[in-house]
Amino acid sequence: MTKIRLGMVGGGKDAFIGAVHRYAARLDGEFELVAGALSSTPKKARDSGLALGLDPTRCYGSFDEMAEREAARADGIEAVAIVTPNHVHGVAAAAFLRRGIHVICDKPLTATMEQAQELAQVADDSDALFILTHNYTGYPMIRQAREMIARGDLGKIRVVQVAYAQDWLADDTGGKQADWRTDPARAGLGGAVGDIGSHAHNLACFVSGLRVDSLAADLQSFVPGRAVDDNAHVMLRFEGGARGMLWCSQVAVGNENALSLKVYGETGGLEWAQEAPNVLWFTPFGAPKQLLTRSGAGASASANAVSRTPGGHPEGYLEAFANIYTEAAVAIRAAQKKRQISTVLPGMSEGLAGMQFIEVCVRSSLNDAAWTRLEY
Amino acid sequence: MTKIRLGMVGGGKDAFIGAVHRYAARLDGEFELVAGALSSTPKKARDSGLALGLDPTRCYGSFDEMAEREAARADGIEAVAIVTPNHVHGVAAAAFLRRGIHVICDKPLTATMEQAQELAQVADDSDALFILTHNYTGYPMIRQAREMIARGDLGKIRVVQVAYAQDWLADDTGGKQADWRTDPARAGLGGAVGDIGSHAHNLACFVSGLRVDSLAADLQSFVPGRAVDDNAHVMLRFEGGARGMLWCSQVAVGNENALSLKVYGETGGLEWAQEAPNVLWFTPFGAPKQLLTRSGAGASASANAVSRTPGGHPEGYLEAFANIYTEAAVAIRAAQKKRQISTVLPGMSEGLAGMQFIEVCVRSSLNDAAWTRLEY
Amino acid sequence: MTKIRLGMVGGGKDAFIGAVHRYAARLDGEFELVAGALSSTPKKARDSGLALGLDPTRCYGSFDEMAEREAARADGIEAVAIVTPNHVHGVAAAAFLRRGIHVICDKPLTATMEQAQELAQVADDSDALFILTHNYTGYPMIRQAREMIARGDLGKIRVVQVAYAQDWLADDTGGKQADWRTDPARAGLGGAVGDIGSHAHNLACFVSGLRVDSLAADLQSFVPGRAVDDNAHVMLRFEGGARGMLWCSQVAVGNENALSLKVYGETGGLEWAQEAPNVLWFTPFGAPKQLLTRSGAGASASANAVSRTPGGHPEGYLEAFANIYTEAAVAIRAAQKKRQISTVLPGMSEGLAGMQFIEVCVRSSLNDAAWTRLEY
Amino acid sequence: MTKIRLGMVGGGKDAFIGAVHRYAARLDGEFELVAGALSSTPKKARDSGLALGLDPTRCYGSFDEMAEREAARADGIEAVAIVTPNHVHGVAAAAFLRRGIHVICDKPLTATMEQAQELAQVADDSDALFILTHNYTGYPMIRQAREMIARGDLGKIRVVQVAYAQDWLADDTGGKQADWRTDPARAGLGGAVGDIGSHAHNLACFVSGLRVDSLAADLQSFVPGRAVDDNAHVMLRFEGGARGMLWCSQVAVGNENALSLKVYGETGGLEWAQEAPNVLWFTPFGAPKQLLTRSGAGASASANAVSRTPGGHPEGYLEAFANIYTEAAVAIRAAQKKRQISTVLPGMSEGLAGMQFIEVCVRSSLNDAAWTRLEY
Structure with a gap:
């Protein structure tokens, strides 16, 4: 090949x-x-x-x-x-x-x-x-979380809590990355909401299987002179009645790349953090918390499908990113043969949803955090 | 004596x-x-x-x-x-x-x-x-966090994230505690916001030294038939420009008593969790994270004043609660001698602020999460 | 009463x-x-x-x-x-x-x-x-570990790993506590092995239900001029074939009171740490790890019997110590009425076993860590 | 190129x-x-x-x-x-x-x-x-630990604690990997000591900069019919007076690939665990514990030299392994040009030391754990 x-x-x-x-x-x-x-x-x-x-x-x-x-x-x-x-x-x-x-x-x-x-x-x-490349969807335990929710392990979803905190823009010392990511002409209207909030939104939807109906956003620019938001608080209403909160920040001192997701349903809860990506906490209501590990005893088929090493041999950010690329390769080879395949790869539809998210966050915030609908 | x-x-x-x-x-x-x-x-x-x-x-x-x-x-x-x-x-x-x-x-x-x-x-x-008895203010590392913020270790405060998650009301099996705490006639209009959200609000203010100016709240009752909220999402605007989020829930499956507080300022960040109360994470911007421990090398005077055991000998919920009682004893003895003392004990003023918080959460939520001012 | x-x-x-x-x-x-x-x-x-x-x-x-x-x-x-x-x-x-x-x-x-x-x-x-007062036996999750092992949740025990690390004697700055605890005339022949190794030995036996048959010990005095050991490495052979290691140290910089115990049997494993005493890790072989919590869904009768607060409301060192006192009260009241009661309270037999442990550690170490039997 | x-x-x-x-x-x-x-x-x-x-x-x-x-x-x-x-x-x-x-x-x-x-x-x-390919030496924070010790951040080393626990051989269900790794003809005399103990020994020496002078080993075969050890307890004496313990096990139920290293010196301590490889705990005696992170504020030159992503973007087992390969590439290109380079790559000398370690463990254990010297 x-x-x-x-x-x-x-x-x-x-x-x-x-x-x-x-x-x-x-x-x-x-x-x-x-x-x-x-x-x-x-x-x-x-x-x-x-x-x-x-x-x-x-x-x-x-x-x-x-x-x-x-x-x-x-x-x-x-x-x-x-x-x-x-x-x-x-x-x-x-x-x-x-x-x-x-x-x-x-x-x-x-x-x-x-x-x-x-x-x-x-x-x-x-x-x-x-x-x-919504690369965080490539983590094996994220795939497992999605699979578990889809098959009903949590019951009907009630609450989604997602946060993405960094601190590298806590001051204005800049640098190449800082420069363009805080320039509306190059980055777009969203600062933190565009750069990392869009990942958080995507991950929450990917795992929960739900779309955001409307949101209320309060965006801030804490660093003097900054033209875009560097911290954002967002309340979410999902289709079907679930509710959520999304926090993203690039001024949260002490956070490197702290993306975390918690999903609670009628009969169970799941908790995951990007900085410890090889584990997924699962609690069936009324039973002890379980620590599900990548390639471990409780790992599901969808997690195993994108794992390379046995349990306890940590995989990380690059492996998750590579999963997107390798699934892209499968999709490309199929397309070259005019074959249809089923895939969870993020594409245009997720991209447009992300743009909606960013644009509606900015709009809601300008409107004093009024609830604003996303249009798909 | x-x-x-x-x-x-x-x-x-x-x-x-x-x-x-x-x-x-x-x-x-x-x-x-x-x-x-x-x-x-x-x-x-x-x-x-x-x-x-x-x-x-x-x-x-x-x-x-x-x-x-x-x-x-x-x-x-x-x-x-x-x-x-x-x-x-x-x-x-x-x-x-x-x-x-x-x-x-x-x-x-x-x-x-x-x-x-x-x-x-x-x-x-x-x-x-x-x-x-806002007892969580009695934890030594909470005292230390308050002291550090007051003396400027974090610079001007920008963001406060507070969460209080439980799961004991995830279904309607009830019991004596559940009965009155979900009955508006006995508990008040607030369910989760009254029972635990009020603690979260109090703690955020106690540690940050800031008051909430206004808030936007989205309250939910997920369990069928429940007359009060069992989950609440709240965005906060503090006096002086800091912003925050408060999440409280009694249906977050997998959480026992997960009260956590994160405060970020211009030059540092602090993170604390009630279920691991003997430690406080402190990050000065641009330097490694430090794990400050109760009675440890980095413990401050205000933490040491309410600690009983050396580092590594965990104190918990009852000790923190006892700190409130023992400070109450000091205050009572002083009052009996008509002496004025300085104290951080919560009292009527904190109680009224808490009632404001609950009442404004309910009011804002009924008004589609409109920003609503707290009046002190 | x-x-x-x-x-x-x-x-x-x-x-x-x-x-x-x-x-x-x-x-x-x-x-x-x-x-x-x-x-x-x-x-x-x-x-x-x-x-x-x-x-x-x-x-x-x-x-x-x-x-x-x-x-x-x-x-x-x-x-x-x-x-x-x-x-x-x-x-x-x-x-x-x-x-x-x-x-x-x-x-x-x-x-x-x-x-x-x-x-x-x-x-x-x-x-x-x-x-x-082998107070560490008073922790609820230690009681649960003992109960689980006694009822066979781990199968036959193979390996016991126990460690007790502190750092307060890493130099010779002394103080009242340091003075007598490093003086053989007042503390006994054992330094770290007497002061904390004896706790580790007791806890390993209390939880596993096994006695130490023989041991091989290598004791060190790292701080110049110190008359007793401040660090000890011990290999253990238990009755019935289980093996173990015990490490105790008062010079392990970065450790406050890090007593930990791990027990592995044919069909399961348990892990506990004193500085996070409200949880007990349990892994049934071939299944996901479970986080058992004090007063939580997986808490056993013997743990609940010595707990005071609901899950998530941390209990600590003083509560565990108080459990010994309260069980002593029960035993004393029974003795006053000439009644026999069943109790797990440590007493003379555990005291003598501890003295054996200390004395045999010192003797083995003087004999170049030769295997030496404990005589009960 | x-x-x-x-x-x-x-x-x-x-x-x-x-x-x-x-x-x-x-x-x-x-x-x-x-x-x-x-x-x-x-x-x-x-x-x-x-x-x-x-x-x-x-x-x-x-x-x-x-x-x-x-x-x-x-x-x-x-x-x-x-x-x-x-x-x-x-x-x-x-x-x-x-x-x-x-x-x-x-x-x-x-x-x-x-x-x-x-x-x-x-x-x-x-x-x-x-x-x-002693691949664990390729982890950035292991490089940092070695660098910190070499430059004296811990003072003279006193104690080294290393453990490597797995559970995949807790029963005899076998499989291709189990078959050869427990067959003395193919694996060698050592079971766990050869397969993973050799890694633990190598890592302890690599980081501490010390060689093992002699050791006392107690090896066990817990699974019936197994021809090699599946659990080993080893006490270590390093050149220069430091002491250590090494535990390796393939029957420790609940452990996937739990390699951990703790090094304590006169003025500081370091702690690292392979399953959370992006962080290194450092405690200067008398000061708060610091969480040093890969690519973070406290990361050293030798760690940064082998890191690919910013802090908070976890790297894992494959990245560490790749570091060995990439340094091998540098060495090979230099050799092709007849140039001498300085490298920390493990080679024949480390291989022979590892064989000594395995062989002396087996010999000591057969001799009732007598202290036995390693000959280099």
């Missing part, structure tokens, strides 16, 4: 998420990075490509050039990873989708709802796949 | 909190229980009193009788603990305050705001002390 | 364990401290007694005087707590046992094996009870 | 550690697997190779054939991974070393000391590198 030929847009030197995508693409050996437009600065794009061992002729100065020239090659890329700042996602993804090249795009979908809708139209018109 | 003569209203057989008050009163040897109106059922009151070793002549059938007869004795009670359902707090406390007997009352203050205001008036007219 | 009249030997100002015994005696209201020989320095003895509210005529200058005069009173003490340095335990306990006064004595039994054997003879000749 | 051409011996279908080596080789993109003798069964070897995408002509039926034919190719493998049962390590590694092909070999070094010494001689005579 030959590897899928992959290109990358963004992800040059000093980038964070580009390197993560490359680890993820490499871990299971399903992809080979063969081309890149790794920076919007041509020299940096070329230097970054050479440092990664790319053929110099496939180090491009722009995604448009890459799309055009790769599409023309017999051995051109089959898929592309888009790992730029948010405002480039839409135009870059569209350039490849229009040429039938599958797209694996970082989240959130785009910087603005308009960009999102344009991209959705392009994707709709294309035979190529669009996959959005 | 002789012990303070203590009476008790409520707390007969099958009660929960009455026994807790008795442990708390006994641990440091500052009180001696000498009289009781332990139940509103006279026979049960008497049986319960005898079981506790009370003099039969001081086992009363009603608090009124106890107040009148004890006030007439030369060796009558100096203080009384009120541990009845909420709707009795006001009338019982008033009966003793009017006779100059100090009152130690369980929370919340009363079942209704009217009762609260009447009681406040009585307390105002009395020389006797009114102490409200 | 009147309180048991209690005296105390040792436990004056600056003492640690005396205050603990007083809290433990007070919590459940079963004892009243009425007399004391609280220090070997008469003035300090008297000052300490007055500070505790004792009648000046019952503040004695020596335990002999107290034994003689209290035995002569109609309202004399019924029981005495011995909380002196180890070398006084034997003579003090004997003075009371000979007069029919029940003894509650701190561990280890004595400073030397000779003292232990003499005391055992005295106890044997007395109708009074001798109770040894 | 082209990838290093890698072969593999062992690691066919149903193998565990072969797949791990392939993930490790792939993650950083430094190796390309191009040849294999993946099973001693020719058909399985070929099928396994094809499943991995190997060129059919490079799927060999034996390691000898592979060594001979690859050495003859211009594009032959530059390095080989040996992932067979232990008894094959020596002969296989020798076949490649003799032909100048670098060897990356799983631990322990061999099944017997004789095999080890023969292999050492071959390695000594070869210009090729011999690298032993």
Whole structure:
């Protein structure tokens, strides 16, 4: 089985998420990075490509050039990873989708709802796949949580508590990552709600199997001069009557990447934390708490399907991210054979829901946290 | 030093909190229980009193009788603990305050705001002390958190996250405790918000040193037929610009008594959980997280003042509760000598704030979670 | 029911364990401290007694005087707590046992094996009870562990791992507690093995239901000039074939009072740690780990019998210690009525086993860690 | 930079550690697997190779054939991974070393000391590198612990506690992995001491910077019919006066892969656990405990050098294993250029020390746990 030929847009030197995508693409050996437009600065794009061992002729100065020239090659890329700042996602993804090249795009979908809708139209018109890397859905115990809820282990869901706390933006010392992620022109209207709140929203829905009907959001910018929110409090109303809270913050001193999810139903509860991802707490009402472990005695089929090592051999962030890539490979190979497959991979629909979430958070907050409906 | 003569209203057989008050009163040897109106059922009151070793002549059938007869004795009670359902707090406390007997009352203050205001008036007219057992403020590491924030270790406070989750009301199997705590006539309008949300609100304010200006609350009753809320989501706006979230639930399956508090400021963060009360996490921004332990190297003066054992010898719920009682003893002895003392003991002001919190939560929720101001 | 009249030997100002015994005696209201020989320095003895509210005529200058005069009173003490340095335990306990006064004595039994054997003879000749405060056996989840093992939840026991780590003697800065506990004349031959190793040995046997047949010990004195061990490594062979390891240390920097016990059998495992005493980990082989909680869904009868508060309301060191006192009260009242009762209270037999443990550790270590049998 | 051409011996279908080596080789993109003798069964070897995408002509039926034919190719493998049962390590590694092909070999070094010494001689005579995958040394926080101890953060080391507990051999249900790992002919004389005790020994030495002078070991076989130990208790004496304990078990029910290390010195202590590998507890004597996190504020240079993601994005077992491979790549490229480099990679010296450890454990245990010296 030959590897899928992959290109990358963004992800040059000093980038964070580009390197993560490359680890993820490499871990299971399903992809080979063969081309890149790794920076919007041509020299940096070329230097970054050479440092990664790319053929110099496939180090491009722009995604448009890459799309055009790769599409023309017999051995051109089959898929592309888009790992730029948010405002480039839409135009870059569209350039490849229009040429039938599958797209694996970082989240959130785009910087603005308009960009999102344009991209959705392009994707709709294309035979190529669009996959959005809501990577936290790739954790085995998250898959297990979803499976357990779907099969009724918790009964009807009542309450969802999700939080995503960081502290790296607690002051304004900046840096490359801080710069674009707090710039509305590049990141979009949402700051914390866009960067990490969208992950929290996605995870809550992925696991609970529920959609958010409406929300009430109170967004804050604590650091002086910051143009976007750096902390957000959101109350959620899910379809079917469940309620929830979502907190995301980039100023919560002492938190590195503290994404946590708690779901409570009529007959059971589940609790999970990203920084200890190999375990899932499960309590059937009236019985002792159980510590379910990845690849352990209580691990479910859907968790085992995305695990690589025995219990007690911790897997982490990169493995979860790689699960998205490897499922993308399966989907791409199926698409190449015109086969339909069932998949839980996040895609355009999740991307649009995420954009709705961000946009409605901002709108609700401007309206003094009034309940505001999400439109799907 | 002789012990303070203590009476008790409520707390007969099958009660929960009455026994807790008795442990708390006994641990440091500052009180001696000498009289009781332990139940509103006279026979049960008497049986319960005898079981506790009370003099039969001081086992009363009603608090009124106890107040009148004890006030007439030369060796009558100096203080009384009120541990009845909420709707009795006001009338019982008033009966003793009017006779100059100090009152130690369980929370919340009363079942209704009217009762609260009447009681406040009585307390105002009395020389006797009114102490409200917001017992979680008695934990040493909570004292330390308050001290650290007051002296500026966290800088200006930005975010307060407080949660109080239980699961004992996840179904409707009931029991004595469940019965009155979900009956609006006895508990008041608030269910979870009254029973545990009021603790969470009090703790957040006690530690942060901030008052809540306004809140937006979304209350739910998940168990069919329940007349009060059993889960509540609340967004908070504090004076001075800090924001917060408060979640309380009695249907969160897998949680026993999970009260937790997280406070984040410009330069540091603190995190504490009631079920592991001997430690306090402190992160100065940009430095490693520290695990501060009770009686340990990083313990502060205010924590040490209310600790009994060396580090690693865990203290718990009863010790924290006893700290309130022992500070009450200090305050009572001072009052008996007409001396003013400085104390952090919760009293009428905290009780009224708590009633405001409950009442405004219910009102905001009925008004679709509109922001509603608390009036102090 | 009147309180048991209690005296105390040792436990004056600056003492640690005396205050603990007083809290433990007070919590459940079963004892009243009425007399004391609280220090070997008469003035300090008297000052300490007055500070505790004792009648000046019952503040004695020596335990002999107290034994003689209290035995002569109609309202004399019924029981005495011995909380002196180890070398006084034997003579003090004997003075009371000979007069029919029940003894509650701190561990280890004595400073030397000779003292232990003499005391055992005295106890044997007395109708009074001798109770040894191996307080860690009083924790509810320790009771549950013992019950689960006794009823076969783990199958035949294979491995016992017990550790007791502290760091307060990591240097030689001393203090009153350090002084006597590292002085062989007062503490006995064992340093860490006597002070805390004896607790670890007792707990391992109490929970597993097994006796140690032989051991191989390697003792060290890391702090220059120290006359006793401050760290000890011990391999254990239990009757019936189980094996174990015991580590105790007072120089393990970062440990406050880290007593932990792990027991593994053919079909299950249990793990417990004193610094988080309200939970017990249980794994049935081949099934998920369970977190059993005090007063929780999985709590057993023997745990519930010694619990005071609902799950999630942490109990700690003093509550466990108080359980020993309250069971002592039950035993004393039964003895006063010449009734036999079944009890798990540690007494002379456990005291002698502990002395054997200490003495054999020292002997084995002097013999280059040769396997050495314990003789019961 | 082209990838290093890698072969593999062992690691066919149903193998565990072969797949791990392939993930490790792939993650950083430094190796390309191009040849294999993946099973001693020719058909399985070929099928396994094809499943991995190997060129059919490079799927060999034996390691000898592979060594001979690859050495003859211009594009032959530059390095080989040996992932067979232990008894094959020596002969296989020798076949490649003799032909100048670098060897990356799983631990322990061999099944017997004789095999080890023969292999050492071959390695000594070869210009090729011999690298032993003591993979736990690849964890960033283990690197940090080593660095902190080397620079004196703990002062002189006193005590080392290391434990490695599993439960997968708690009964005799077997399976492919169990079969060979409990067969002395294939695994060697050591069971648990060879399979996991050798890791624990290596880690303790790697971090502390100390060698074991002598040890006293008590080995057990709890499962009826088992020919090797499945639980071992070992007391350690290190050069320079430090002492330690090592416990390894494969019958400790409730433990998946619980490798933990605690090191205590005169002025500080460190604690680490493999199942939560991204954090390291550090306590300077007399100060609060610190939670040092990978890529966090307290992370050291040596930890950062082997980290891929920001703090809070957990790395795990495969990343640590990959660190060994990537450092092997650096060493191999340097060797190809005849350059000397400084490295902490485990190799022949660590392999021989491990064999000493295993052999001396068995010998000491047969001699009733007599202290026995390791000879280096």
